[in-house]
Amino acid sequence: MSAGATHDFCVVGGGIVGLATAMQLLQRHRGASLVLLEKEPALATHQTGHNSGVIHSGIYYAPGSLKADLCKRGERATKEFCTEHGIPFVACGKTLVATSPLELERMAALAERAVQNGIDVEHLDAAELRRREPHIAGLGALFVPATAIVDYRQVCAAMARVIQSLGGEIVLGARVSAIEETEAHVTIRADARTVRAARLVACAGLQSDRVARLAGLPVTHQIVPFRGEYYRLPSEKNGIIRSLIYPIPDPDLPFLGIHLTRMIDGGVTVGPNAVLGFAREGYRKLSVDVRDVAQYLFFPGLWKVLARYRKSVRAELAGSLFKSAYLKECRKYCPSLESSDLLPYAAGIRAQAVTRDGTLVHDFLFLESPRTLHVCNAPSPAATSAIPIGEMIAGRAAGAPLDG
Numbered sequence: 312m313s314a315g316a317t318h319d320f321c322v323v324g325g326g327i328v329g330l331a332t333a334m335q336l337l338q339r340h341r342g343a344s345l346v347l348l349e350k351e352p353a354l355a356t357h358q359t360g361h362n363s364g365v366i367h368s369g370i371y372y373a374p375g376s377l378k379a380d381l382c383k384r385g386e387r388a389t390k391e392f393c394t395e396h397g398i399p400f401v402a403c404g405k406t407l408v409a410t411s412p413l414e415l416e417r418m419a420a421l422a423e424r425a426v427q428n429g430i431d432v433e434h435l436d437a438a439e440l441r442r443r444e445p446h447i448a449g450l451g452a453l454f455v456p457a458t459a460i461v462d463y464r465q466v467c468a469a470m471a472r473v474i475q476s477l478g479g480e481i482v483l484g485a486r487v488s489a490i491e492e493t494e495a496h497v498t499i500r501a502d503a504r505t506v507r508a509a510r511l512v513a514c515a516g517l518q519s520d521r522v523a524r525l526a527g528l529p530v531t532h533q534i535v536p537f538r539g540e541y542y543r544l545p546s547e548k549n550g551i552i553r554s555l556i557y558p559i560p561d562p563d564l565p566f567l568g569i570h571l572t573r574m575i576d577g578g579v580t581v582g583p584n585a586v587l588g589f590a591r592e593g594y595r596k597l598s599v600d601v602r603d604v605a606q607y608l609f610f611p612g613l614w615k616v617l618a619r620y621r622k623s624v625r626a627e628l629a630g631s632l633f634k635s636a637y638l639k640e641c642r643k644y645c646p647s648l649e650s651s652d653l654l655p656y657a658a659g660i661r662a663q664a665v666t667r668d669g670t671l672v673h674d675f676l677f678l679e680s681p682r683t684l685h686v687c688n689a690p691s692p693a694a695t696s697a698i699p700i701g702e703m704i705a706g707r708a709a710g711a712p713l714d715g
């Protein structure tokens with residue numbers, strides 16, 4: 312530990328990326344002292360606790376890319392972690408359904424990508440799709456057996472237990488409000504608490520740009536909140552699908568499209584869409600945070616994104632405002648759904664890093680100083696990939712010597 316420091320490591324953020332990183336730091340540096348600071352009264356309160364609960368296979372990502380590699384390794388590591396810690400998961404598989412000739416073409420490209428990524432897929436024709444999923448209609452489908460479902464809050468609770476068993480401390484209700492770095496250590500203020508650590512790793516999700524600014528780093532991008540709105544089906548329709556049902560994604564769009572997802576509690580959710588949010592951490596439809604909105608309205612990158620994706624922005628907004636538009640999307644592959652089947656369900660909010668030139672960042676974005684490492688974008692599916700992401704960050708964070 313450096314002179315005057317109270318801890319070897321301070322990790323900011325009790326989402327799955329912060330927890331996986333803290334766990335890996337302690338596993339690499341047995342006996343090191345580590346404190347994890349989370350501003351909320353519970354772990355996994357934001358993105359990690361408001362997602363679809365899918366352990367993805369990595370089929371979508373460019374072969375050889377870091378994202379593809381992390382997702383594939385993450386899928387295996389998450390299942391192993393769940394088995395080791397008695398956390399239920401169900402490998403129900405994912406069916407990607409093509410509903411038009413164009414989607415059949417895109418599906419063929421996706422199948423090719425799966426082969427290059429070393430992911431097993433089965434090709435289903437329309438009749439086989441109907442036999443396996445009697446409520447789903449399409450011209451053909453790809454079935455990915457490796458895809459599974461889990462409750463990521465339970466995964467986080469188990470990670471927290473591992474951290475504590477390795478001597479790490481987790482402090483809830485500790486909002487980091489000041490970070491000061493000297494040659495000797497980093498001083499972090501979180502409410503009444505002051506931590507002096509040899510190294511700081513910040514995994515602050517929706518607040519990651521602000522936390523990096525607290526440390527005085529040059530932040531040129533901005534986190535823009537994209538709401539992912541869900542519905543759930545009435546419980547008598549829980550048996551409507553056997554696997555997870557996904558549309559074939561449009562390669563020009565950044566999100567996966569509305570899907571039917573079996574949840575680990577037996578329910579089925581429909582969603583998410585992706586609409587601009589009016590609050591980074593406000594989950595109700597009418598939640599507005601004036602500071603959040605003002606900040607992105609004055610950010611040129613946002614306007615460029617809205618202009619670039621205007622067609623899909625309009626379609627997503629229509630789906631958000633009108634249930635009928637949302638339902639139309641789901642009926643493309645599940646024609647029996649009725650408006651009365653779409654019951655309210657909590658939304659999630661995605662931390663989307665956007666650069667000043669209007670690029671949506673889909674890769675990792677780190678900002679660093681000699682003693683701090685800020686994860687400013689951990690691209691989805693970061694819940695699936697969290698364990699190898701944690702390994703990667705822990706390796707990077709400990710790259711410089713801990714002493715002096």
Ligand SMILES: Cc1cc2nc3c(=O)[nH]c(=O)nc-3n(C[C@H](O)[C@H](O)[C@H](O)COP(=O)(O)OP(=O)(O)OC[C@H]3O[C@@H](n4cnc5c(N)ncnc54)[C@H](O)[C@@H]3O)c2cc1C
Pocket residue numbers: 323324325326327328329348349350351354355356357358359360361362363364365366367485486487488514515516517518519522538539583658659660661662689690691692693694695696
């Ligand atoms: C709608 C939706 C669906 C998704 N579905 C999936 C899926 O099915 N599978 C999958 O693999 N991925 C999915 N993802 C992506 C995945 O959930 C996220 O990539 C992942 O949870 C990110 O984790 P995180 O730890 O980086 O962020 P978060 O979970 O947001 O954690 C960041 C933490 O930092 C804390 N924090 C922030 N500022 C401070 C501060 N100043 N002081 C102290 N603490 C602070 C926050 O309170 C928060 O707890 C989905 C995301 C969304 C939004």
